[in-house]
Amino acid sequence: MSIAAIIIQIVLALGFLMFGASKLGSKQMVDEFTRYGMPQWFRVITGLLEIAGAALLVAGIWNDRLVVFGGWLLVVIMVGAVITHLRIKDPVSKIGMPVILIILTLVVLLIK
Numbered sequence: 001m002s003i004a005a006i007i008i009q010i011v012l013a014l015g016f017l018m019f020g021a022s023k024l025g026s027k028q029m030v031d032e033f034t035r036y037g038m039p040q041w042f043r044v045i046t047g048l049l050e051i052a053g054a055a056l057l058v059a060g061i062w063n064d065r066l067v068v069f070g071g072w073l074l075v076v077i078m079v080g081a082v083i084t085h086l087r088i089k090d091p092v093s094k095i096g097m098p099v100i101l102i103i104l105t106l107v108v109l110l111i112k
Helices: 003-022 027-036 040-059 064-087 092-111
Strands: none
Touching (some): 003 040, 003 092, 027 040
16 A cells, blocks of 8 residues: 555545534534535435545555445545535535545545
8 A cells, every 4th residue: 555545545534524523513514505405414414424434544544445435435425515516506616625535535546
């Protein structure tokens, strides 16, 4: 396993841990999911899945199968985020972060 993959995994894991935790109670995320037209239970599930994906990325440092599962989970979540932003006609600036996260996660999966 390359050092680059481990560094990207850790950075992604910290980011997804932060993003996932914010979905569990941040007023901003409550308002965002309302704006998206999505139920609040979906916000909580999304946050929990992002935290689980982050944990799998970290565990994947020692077990390649876990990073593959966690990586694909996070890619699917971020593709959903991009679709959601496009559906509600958000500006491109709102789509940038999910696209960057998709690319970085795919890089980790390709390096593995």
